[in-house]
Amino acid sequence: MEGLELASRSPEQTHLLGRHLGELAREADVFLLIGELGTGKTCLVQGIADGLAVEEYAFSPSFVILREYQGRLPLYHIDLYRLERPEEIADLGLEEYFYSRGVCVIEWAERAPSILPEENLLVTLRYVADSETGRCICLKPHGERYRQLSNELTVREEIWS
Numbered sequence: 001m002e003g004l005e006l007a008s009r010s011p012e013q014t015h016l017l018g019r020h021l022g023e024l025a026r027e028a029d030v031f032l033l034i035g036e037l038g039t040g041k042t043c044l045v046q047g048i049a050d051g052l053a054v055e056e057y058a059f060s061p062s063f064v065i066l067r068e069y070q071g072r073l074p075l076y077h078i079d080l081y082r083l084e085r086p087e088e089i090a091d092l093g094l095e096e097y098f099y100s101r102g103v104c105v106i107e108w109a110e111r112a113p114s115i116l117p118e119e120n121l122l123v124t125l126r127y128v129a130d131s132e133t134g135r136c137i138c139l140k141p142h143g144e145r146y147r148q149l150s151n152e153l154t155v156r157e158e159i160w161s
Ligand SMILES: Nc1ncnc2c1ncn2[C@@H]1O[C@H](COP(=O)(O)OP(=O)(O)OP(=O)(O)O)[C@@H](O)[C@H]1O
Pocket: 008, 009, 010, 011, 012, 013, 014, 035, 036, 037, 038, 039, 040, 041, 042, 043, 044, 081, 107, 132, 133, 134, 135
């Protein structure tokens, strides 16, 4: 499968995609999020938290790299925006989270290419020209688990309507 593409028209629609991802998420899933400032990565993560039945979603300061939430599965929200030097990544010990049973969602994943699991769902968010709330969201599976997840997403009609 080449990938899925969603033309999101609103934050609500991006959140809805996240909710379905959260509902379909399994133990040890890894979702990588890539996209310019303000494209909606955190919005998507909030939807994922919702789909994982996280009850206490707290907005923590933006300098926090790792936030942990309890839902149906643990959710690790990792945001690498503040990472200044690639060497810092090693000190964070993120591998521990990647290979635990929780679901890892990583914003600005392109800042740490060397340590990311090879199998993942790569989500790229882009602005759409001349539209304040339009976003193009591309989902690309790497590995069998994520192809299966993509197939499950395609039949969730609510997302695409
Ligand atoms: N279709 C859309 N999907 C998601 N967010 C949208 C959309 N249209 C408008 N927005 C707005 O864009 C902003 C997205 O902010 P968000 O914090 O999710 O972006 P981000 O990619 O996480 O940014 P950063 O790189 O700073 O972490 C929100 O203010 C949201 O309301």
